[in-house]
Ligand SMILES: Cc1cc2nc3c(=O)[nH]c(=O)nc-3n(C[C@H](O)[C@H](O)[C@H](O)COP(=O)(O)OP(=O)(O)OC[C@H]3O[C@@H](n4cnc5c(N)ncnc54)[C@H](O)[C@@H]3O)c2cc1C
């Protein structure tokens with residue numbers, strides 16, 4: 001570390017966000033362009049270069065955080081980019097999108113604000129692109145082995161890049177018209193501009209990875225046929241089977257799943273549509289579900305010009321500090337967090353009657369009522385206790401012209417027939433069964449990412465992609481030098 005007293009002399013400073021009024025008028029990323037670089041080296045100086053760096057353990061990728069903090073504090077960007085890319089294929093994605101379990105585990109966070117690890121990661125990644133350090137790395141020799149990767153989310157992309165660089169001939173099959181999975185049509189532009197995705201895909205193409213978009217395996221091409229044409233297959237199809245809300249009035253028009261709504265807004269940003277046919281403009285919007293998907297709906301509805309937006313969370317409002325008895329350091333705690341979308345909702349007062357920002361906590365939806373045309377107009381809710389039992393006398397009615405259900409996902413979507421055609425075994429909870437080597441019961445077929453782990457995070461998806469690549473490489477060649485940062489059974493750190 002360049003400054004051994006940095007953590008005592010320099011306060012934490014995050015990458016500033018643009019003013020709310022400005023940023024809700026466009027779809028660009030919320031951060032002030034160019035404002036990170038001038039502050040980031042001093043921030044990296046706050047790292048204590050711990051003997052046992054818990055930041056590193058808390059990251060599923062095993063990112064070499066103290067090493068690149070030191071390199072950034074010395075402004076050695078090339079070496080920092082090398083160390084970062086040694087463990088993470090796509091740090092510009094995680095640098096923008098990761099909830100940063102590393103920061104929750106940072107030793108400094110025991111009694112001070114953590115090192116801004118995520119900001120440092122993003123600065124290195126962006127600098128690597130600007131300075132030309134992220135050149136394509138095609139393999140020296142081809143192995144003569146072929147791999148089909150099904151799904152082009154972060155899992156499929158990481159697996160494909162690792163296997164291509166190891167010399168295998170890799171084709172990625174994607175049922176959507178563009179590559180990227182949930183990073184393309186789920187996550188909004190204001191969280192990550194898609195140009196970052198395009199740049200990586202170009203790098204992968206230059207390395208030799210092939211992409212076949214608009215091709216649903218199981219429907220457009222038989223899964224068994226694909227298996228017979230390739231030496232190995234990786235299923236990385238995500239977990240997009242959404243959960244339902246079976247309450248009276250669910251059938252009314254205007255009640256949509258979040259993943260029906262968000263892709264349309266993303267298509268407007270891509271230039272495919274003039275306006276979203278589900279736009280929130282002028283509507284009273286209620287989002288059911290307190291997670292990140294709900295927050296993405298919130299930021300989107302605000303930008304579309306909703307008349308009001310409220311987000312319902314069934315859990316009680318968490319405290320500002322971690323509960324040391326339940327979720328002690330270095331675990332990732334459930335605390336009150338103000339995402340960029342929540343900050344916008346708070347400042348614009350999109351839901352004046354909410355508990356905090358736009359959120360109503362401990363709120364459970366009882367039913368919907370509609371107008372004579374069968375369109376939703378109201379959502380009826382009650383407050384609940386910690387056991388989700390309704391509290392008498394707490395019933396409320398919210399105006400609702402557009403209701404967005406963001407209740408999570410149960411496992412991979414099976415409609416394409418891929419899983420059934422290959423006879424893949426499934427877990428009772430709806431995810432794909434695999435062994436300790438990521439292999440399914442179908443010979444030569446592997447499974448990784450949300451499809452097998454269940455809905456998770458991009459950092460876990462990249463770790464899954466890297467680990468399944470090592471397993472496939474071993475299957476094809478008898479050994480592998482590819483890194484495997486996680487096993488299929490690893491889970492986030494808990495007590
Ligand atoms: C709205 C939303 C916001 C999120 N925000 C964040 C965030 O900010 N930070 C974070 O860390 N995580 C976030 N997540 C979670 C994260 O996006 C996922 O954990 C991650 O994308 C999973 O990666 P994956 O590659 O396993 O699956 P996916 O990203 O779901 O990709 C799977 C791909 O497989 C394709 N596919 C499916 N079936 C077939 C088939 N039969 N043939 C061909 N292709 C097929 C799909 O079209 C899709 O492109 C968010 C999730 C959602 C829904």
Ligand code: SF4
Nearest residue numbers: 047048050055106107
């Ligand atoms: S735990 Fe925090 S202070 Fe320690 S090495 Fe990691 S980033 Fe630096």
